[in-house]
Ligand SMILES: Nc1ncnc2c1ncn2[C@@H]1O[C@H](COP(=O)(O)OP(=O)(O)OP(=O)(O)O)[C@@H](O)[C@H]1O
């Protein structure tokens with residue numbers, strides 16, 4: 307269970323998070339939606355302990371990751387898998403090397419087992435035979451899929467996805483969503499996903515949370531969000547253009 | 554908590570205070586960074602292949618430039634020192650004069666400056682790009698220490714390669730001096746090398762060795778630190794790279810003077 311309590315974060319004068327509360331149930335897929343630049347990535351970076359808030363807490367099964375350091379923080383992170391918005395692949399390694407890296411360095415598996423698991427993971431994301439290419443040599447969509455394979459290959463308990471499907475073609479978007487669902491059924495991880503894929507994410511989310519002006523404006527099952535009377539949510543999921551300021 | 558605005562007369566003082574605190578803070582982070590790196594060097598697991606890779610990156614890739622600059626430095630030295638010594642009728646001491654200048658001073662300093670330009674800047678840019686593309690964050694959230702994977706191997710490789718590069722620079726430089734002094738200006742080969750042997754002590758060589766060793770730490774420390782703390786975007790990487798080269802070069806010269814006053 308992940309509990310975000312009254313999280314506040316400002317960069318200089320810019321208030322990004324203004325007392326954000328969010329609960330993520332163990333084993334659920336929670337999708338955070340919201341305007342570009344609204345602070346979704348900033349929220350994720352607090353959950354994985356890369357940013358420290360000005361105020362508030364992030365409890366992961368009772369441990370406050372905003373106050374943990376060093377070994378204690380690593381202990382929590384060992385349960386994590388993270389798909390960064392830009393992929394964050396190591397560009398000095400091949401795609402297969404990227405997927406193998408956490409198996410070898412984090413789980414310390416033997417070379418033979420690493421090889422079979424890497425092969426399986428790449429096949430799962432539809433990249434069999436592409437392992438020997440470097441990240442700079444594959445397309446943006448392929449990089450995303452390698453990043454997903456790298457995050458999930460260690461079978462983590464908690465996975466954070468920052469826009470895993472942005473920039474992919476519609477067929478791939480659905481393929482990746484089904485892949486995530488399938489792996490979720492198998493591994494039962496807790497997922498926190500940032501996504502702009504509306505309406506597709508309503509099919510895979512257990513809970514949808516709408517981030518607006520530094521807080522969660524509305525949270526609930528997809529059906530509830532889709533039927534929400536809240537004008538902010540309605541405008542966002544219908545993609546209505548902004549009204550002029552002060553109108 | 555509402556603070557009253559400072560009286561106008563005190564504002565410069567306030568600004569100086571802020572600036573001083575920022576400088577001390579930055580120095581603290583800079584020092585802590587080296588402390589962390591040394592900590593990971595001394596504790597397992599040791600990333601052997603990363604270390605080998607860094608030796609290739611820092612050492613092997615600087616080979617050509619070291620050979621080239623070392624050779625020409627020795628030749629220039631041979632020429633200039635010869636014309637100076639001739640005035641005193643003591644051109645027989647060309648060998649030791651060239652060798653001592655190279656071994657004690659020019660070898661360590663110029664080799665370090667060359668490696669900084671060739672490999673140090675690349676190190677900063679590489680780590681800086683890893684930072685802005687979140688590759689360092691990716692390591693961190695895998696519960697793996699980026700310092701262990703990226704910084705410690707570079708510093709260790711600096712310790713190994715800088716003395717080697719310096720030795721190479723010295724050797725090629727002495728040969729360059731030989732080319733000019735003996736082949737061009739007609740000094741006898743026996744005089745050039747013979748006098749060298751009787752004047753160059755082990756302590757001279759050790760001076761050069763300690764200098765190159767410390768330059769190895771300084772350059773890799775500065776360059777990895779600047780990469781790690783890079784600002785935003787391509788501009789940030791460009792600035793970090795320039796800063797790393799400038800700061801490394803200044804520190805090399807300052808530290809060289811300091812070592813020169815301390816070592817025999
Ligand atoms: N390290 C930082 N320093 C300063 N400002 C930052 C930093 N990180 C994020 N911000 C600011 O915080 C705001 C929120 O950024 P964030 O990346 O979280 O947006 P987002 O909701 O993920 O947007 P997108 O959907 O486009 O990815 C932005 O205005 C950004 O400029």
Ligand SMILES: [Mg+2]
Nearest residue numbers: 346347391468
């Ligand atoms: Mg984002």
